[in-house]
Amino acid sequence: MSALARECVYEDLDLKRGVHGKIDDLCKDDVLIASAASAPIPSLISQNLRHKNRFIVCHPVKNRPQDPSKTFDKKCVSVKTPVILNQDFDRVFILKVAILLLKIVVFSEAAFTWKDCVPSTTAHPYVTFTSMSLSPSPVMFPGNVTVGIQATVHHHFGSDVKIRVHMDKLLLGQWTNVPCNNNFGSCNYDNPCEFFSAYKIMETCPAQFAAHGLPCTCPFNPTTINLPPSVFVEPHIDPKWSFILTGKFRVKVEMIHGGDIVGCFEIELGTTHPGGFLAFR
Incomplete structure (x- = not known):
């Protein structure tokens, strides 16, 4: 035998x-x-x-x-x-271990990165970016986030510029498009000045901008933007968005004028939310 x-x-x-x-x-x-x-x-x-x-x-x-x-x-x-x-093994425990491993894989590569992506064919860009910083990584919603930006506005612009946002989320190792929903995701904005209208009505800017003499209302004139690392408070998010807001994202923002890309930046960052799929304790 x-x-x-x-x-x-x-x-x-x-x-x-x-x-x-x-x-x-x-x-x-x-x-x-x-x-x-x-x-x-x-x-x-x-x-x-x-x-x-x-x-x-x-x-x-x-x-x-x-x-x-x-x-x-x-x-x-x-x-x-x-x-x-x-x-x-308790199946719930095994699931938590699997999620933890997935969380480690996702967020081990979730360091913030950025690049200016204005095409070389654009002869006269409106805005170019020279530096961006963001911490912590991943970004926690809600919570404090520290943002720093250095850029140059080369050309006067306002409502004549459109904004095109393309957002992807990393799902199972593949970048997957996040469709536009309630101004979140891959959205097009025909008049981005509308987002700054509240500041124009109140005749004031966020304290972080005002402290460094930075504009926050349309139209924008040629200037140098130098925002040193400054703390912003992230808002509370509806729990139904927790799954969407947890993970690794790639966001590309393009300024369009007359069919030309006159400004562009692309970032990759990780985000997490206490109620998110990968944010258990």
């Missing part, structure tokens, strides 16, 4: 139970009974076996021979002594 009996049938719990029931009847007490199960919980397969204390999970592997013409030999990852677990 072999010292190891191994099952490699389809990932079906009832099928595996049936096969192991027959193996259990044929095996002596010193035989290891192995399953190549991946999805079914091992204890559910072995719970009715007479030899369940000899049950292990064992996956076949292939050894590459030196002679490529030979067929691969299938062997088993073996253990010297069976490892017996008192209970299965």
Whole structure:
């Protein structure tokens, strides 16, 4: 009798139970009974076996021979002594571990990056950016974020300029477009001056801008923008947006005038929210 009996049938719990029931009847007490199960919980397969204390999970592997013409030999990852677990891992715990690993993968590469993306074919750009900074990374909503910007406005502009935003989110390793919804996502703005109209009515600018003499209303005149790292308070977000706001994003903002791109910057950043899918405790 072999010292190891191994099952490699389809990932079906009832099928595996049936096969192991027959193996259990044929095996002596010193035989290891192995399953190549991946999805079914091992204890559910072995719970009715007479030899369940000899049950292990064992996956076949292939050894590459030196002679490529030979067929691969299938062997088993073996253990010297069976490892017996008192209970299965809690599935919620396993899910949390998986999410934690995913969170580490996503946010380990979530450092803030930026670039000016005005095309070289644009002869007279309206705005060029020379420096951007943002911390912390990832950005927490709600919370404080420190932003710094250095740029040059080369040309007078106002409502004659349109803004085109393209936003992608990293999902399962692929950049996926975020459609426009309530002015969030990949949106087009025919008159971006509307966003600054409240400041024009109040005849005031955010304190961070006012402290450095920076404009915040249309139209904008040629000037140098130098905003040293300044703290802004991020607002509270509706919980229904928590999933959307957690992850890694790539955002490209283009200023369009007469069909030409006269200003452009692109950023990548990570964001998180206490109620987000990857933001559990």
